[in-house]
Amino acid sequence: MQLTVISLWFLMNLLGFDLLPWERYVNLGSAGQPLGSAINQTSLAHQHFLIGYLCLHSFHYESAQEAFAMALEEDNTFVEAHIGRLLGFVSITQTLWEYMDREGTLQAWNETWAIFNNSNVTLTPYQLAYLNTVYQWFAYENISDGEDVFLQSMLNLTQTFPIDTDAQTQLGLVYLNIAIRETFELQMLEPPAMLEARKVLQKVLAQEPSHPGCLHYLIHACDIPRVGSAVQAIPYAHSYREIVRTASHAQHMATHTWIRIGAWPLAQEDNERSVNVSVILCMLKLNQMNSTDVLSFTFSELLIRLIVTEAQGLIVCDFEHVGHLYSVQGHMVIEGFFWLMYHGKRNQE
Structure with missing residues (x-):
């Protein structure tokens, strides 16, 4: 049985449990058994954990760590929350x-x-x-050595527990990490590890078509300057941004695909939506509003309110994603220039 964060939130409120305002607001998709754990619907620790797990797959590492910490405050022997915390530490520094x-x-x-x-x-x-x-990922001082050993360990894990889609998703992410390294080492746009990442993640997607991490990583796995490969990510881009509506990185990710295929208006639209989502979530995390009030304001009103009250907090709140977003905006201009030159030349031929 798959459980969304929103459905669990309603159940928690009926049972008298409480979540932070931003936790009540987020809609991050769903997962079957995250890290192999069957979610206990009556446990606040499990609720925090599920939110943290889903944040992890959308690269919202600080929110993930906050949620894992709250899960461990409720139950410090919650093994999966500890694994999630370790993955968060490794991911934020390495993925x-x-x-x-x-x-x-x-x-x-x-x-x-x-x-x-x-x-x-x-x-x-x-x-x-x-x-x-997970330990193998950070046991070695050399990042490449750790990735290679972690890949082999994750292969062993998925072979021993073949029905676990979560481990398969992590395996796809490990292949993707190595693919980025191989791109430079082998001077290949689509190195062997990237093709393997797609293969593993597409297999997971057939079993869990709405798995947010799987969709996210598939977009990255197709994010290369080759239109024939980039177009493969179009359905993943559409699905990911619709499933994970309240994470700024998720709303931005589709722009990687739109830029590769020359769909500039779509890229601009999704980047603007990403900023909107970032401001709303930061308003909630900075305790300026609750999840009901924040939706009653227009984006401009929210932005003015936030700038007046917590300008510095906004910068810190979602710095990684907003900074990345604007770097992509600048890249989009350069990419667009070369894209138009290349395809214009081909059309003339």
Whole structure:
């Protein structure tokens, strides 16, 4: 049974549980059994965890870590929340980026095991295997070495537990990381690891067609300057932005595809929507409004209110995504120039 954040929120309110305003607002898609965990509908810890897990797959790492921390405040022996926290630490420093806070990640790892040992937590074979697999990602000082070992460990995990779509999705992401490295090392637009990422993620999508992480990573896997490959991401781009409506990065991701195929008006439209979503979510996270009031204002009114009251907070709140968005805007102008030159030349021929 798949559970959306919104349906769980209504259930939590009926049962008297409470969430933060931004948690009540978010609509981040759904997942079957995140990290292999069957969601307990009456547990606030599980509710926080599910929100964190879905934030993770839309690269909203700070929100994910906030949600995982709240889940662990409710139940510090919640194994999947610890795994999510570790994935968040690794992802924020390594996934599709080129730097790594290895000390911070190792500290989180040691804290996790201290809690497990002090509380006499008994891990299932799957939980232990997943934890040990994640460890490989940051056990090595050299990022490339860690990625290679993590890939092999994740392959072993998915072969041992073949029905787990979550691990398969993570496997696709690992292939995508390596593909980005291979693009430069092999001087190939579509290196072997990128083709493998698409293959793995498309298999997951056949089983979970609305999995937000799978859709997200498939867009990245097709994001190359080759129209024939980029057009493959069109259905993923449409689905992802419709399923994950309240994450700025999700609303922006489709622009990667639109830029590659020359659909400039769509790219501009989605970037504007991304800024809108970012401001609304930041209003809620900065405790300026509740989830009901925020929707009663126009975007301009929200922006004016936020600038007047929390201008500095806005910059900090969603800095990574808004900064990335505007860098893509600048890239869009350059990309458009070369795209028009290339296709104009081909048409003349």
